[in-house]
Amino acid sequence: MARTPSNMLDLGTYLPEFNLPNTTNGELVHSKNSKGHPVLVMFICNHCPFVIHVRAELARLGRDYLAKGLNIFAISSNDVESHPDDSPEKMKIEAKEAGYLFPYLYDQTQNVAKSFRAACTPDFYLFDANHKLVYRGQLDDSRPSNGLPVTGKDLRFAIDALLEGRTVSNEQKPSLGCNIKWKEDGR
Numbered sequence: 001m002a003r004t005p006s007n008m009l010d011l012g013t014y015l016p017e018f019n020l021p022n023t024t025n026g027e028l029v030h031s032k033n034s035k036g037h038p039v040l041v042m043f044i045c046n047h048c049p050f051v052i053h054v055r056a057e058l059a060r061l062g063r064d065y066l067a068k069g070l071n072i073f074a075i076s077s078n079d080v081e082s083h084p085d086d087s088p089e090k091m092k093i094e095a096k097e098a099g100y101l102f103p104y105l106y107d108q109t110q111n112v113a114k115s116f117r118a119a120c121t122p123d124f125y126l127f128d129a130n131h132k133l134v135y136r137g138q139l140d141d142s143r144p145s146n147g148l149p150v151t152g153k154d155l156r157f158a159i160d161a162l163l164e165g166r167t168v169s170n171e172q173k174p175s176l177g178c179n180i181k182w183k184e185d186g187r
Contacts, residue, residue: 004120004179008136011170015039015131016115020075020105023091029103034071036129038162040155043113043123043180045076046094047085050177051121053144055098057152058122061159062101068163072102077113078121078181086181113180120177126158126168134162137172 019030031039042058044051051058062072074095078086088106095104107113116125126135135158142148154173161168 003176006123006137006175007117007119008172008174009117009125009133011133011136013133015041015125015127015133016112018075018105018107018112018115020107020112021088022103023088023106024095024100024104029073029105031073031131034131037069037071038129038159039127039131040065040070040072040159041116041125041127042072042074043077043116043118043121044074045078045083045086045121045178045181046090047083048121048178049144053142054122054139054150054152057139057150059099059101061152061155062099065159065163066101070159070163073105074100074102075105075107075112076121077107077110077118079110079183080108081183083181110180110183118180120175120179122177123175124155126155126162128162134158134168135172136175138175141173143176 017031022029080087091104128134139155140151140153142150158168
């Protein structure tokens with residue numbers, strides 16, 4: 001299993017703009033519609049063992065934080081030619097089966113992943129209400145084969161601090177997962 005770390009985009013970076021189709025209902029989702037709200041962007045996919053390992057926790061994040069005013073978006077940017085299990089049709093099925101309450105967006109051009117400098121799945125980016133990056137990194141220390149429970153503690157600590165008006169710690173660990181499956185003419 002390949003292990004690719006996240007690139008750790010600079011804190012303070014503004015939320016890159018996106019306008020992507022939501023595979024669960026076909027509607028376009030624009031990042032501008034989140035103006036004035038904190039935003040969590042997660043790069044995930046259907047087939048990655050690292051994402052499968054944390055999928056229940058991702059669904060819990062939606063249940064726990066959407067009602068508290070956090071806008072959450074999951075984005076899949078994988079090349080579906082080489083990885084058909086990550087197609088929009090299968091993303092819709094995955095969102096329903098996993099219990100995702102947040103939009104599961106498809107980045108066909110991979111331009112959104114590139115604008116975030118996303119490297120792996122899962123890869124997490126938390127922005128404050130002014131859309132400045134306050135956290136990027138891992139969900140927690142659990143990995144598919146290390147025996148640690150999935151708690152979401154690193155990301156949850158950052159979200160809770162943000163929503164409670166506390167400073168989010170700058171000590172952040174990179175996420176680790178499968179590399180994004182870039183198109184051959186991409187990167």
